[in-house]
Amino acid sequence: MKKVLAFDVDQTLNIAKTPITDEIADLLVKCLDHFEICPISGQKFDQFLIQIVDRLPNPTAEQLSHLHLFVAQGTQYYRHNGQDWGQVYNYPLTDEQVAKITATIEQAARELGYWEADKLKPGDEIIENRLSQVTFSALGQKAGTEEKYAWDPDHKKREAIVVRCRELSPEFDYEIGGTTSINAITPGMNKAFGMTHLLEELHVNKEDILYFGDMTQPGGNDYPVVQMGIDTITVRTHEDTAYALKGILGVIGK
DSSP states (O other): OEEEEEEEEHHHHSSSOOOHHHHHHHHHHHHTTTTTEEEESOOHHOOOOOOOOSSSSOOHHHHHTTBEEEEEEGGGGEEOOOEEEEEEEOOOHHHHHHHHHHHHHHHHHHHHHHOOOOHHHHHHSEEEEOOOOOOEEETSSSSHHHHHHHHHHHHHHHHHHHHOOOOHHHHHHHHHEEETTEESSSSSSSHHHHHHHHHHTTTTTTTGGEEEEOOSSSSBBHHHHHHHOEEEEESHHHHHHHHHHHHHHHHTTT
């Protein structure tokens, strides 16, 4: 039996950039009684709270002790200490690296005609420093869900940006994620890094983990997990994930 259920967030646990549904929240709380639950995503810590933690229906301190937040592809790790969330580790980029990545992505997007600052909502930004990674969100974080889904459904725009970024600054890695995003990192600081630390922090083996993700194809930000040999379920939407979790809970009699 698996000991750990690990999840991508956008498109796996939720509709991109929105809080998880009541159904997913209820299923996760039930799973916390049987498994270590480990969401891992390129998002910032506060988004994990908004989209996942704050949606859980009355979790106990014991249940929260089994919830592990692997932020920014697992380059930051938070766990609950019985009272609040504490950071276990963080591997931030240098200021120089952030500046170089930011300039590279903006140049690539502008050259290709995909820099759309005129579509941003007030106070929003296209490129965001997430400490251990820099994230390009073509329409910003506040854009509507339908707009985001429509912007690059076949990933072609982001694939073109990634190709140009690699030409400009090959010392960094660039991964496609979510609906409009590209995550830029130093080599190796992807979900394989996060999952490797998960193994160490939770004292488990690869065989103990079942991973859920929607971007498991080569170039997707879940693909490094596949390459590690961790058992993976590819989902299209959070409805697929809910269906699988119901089956798992049904088998163990919950």
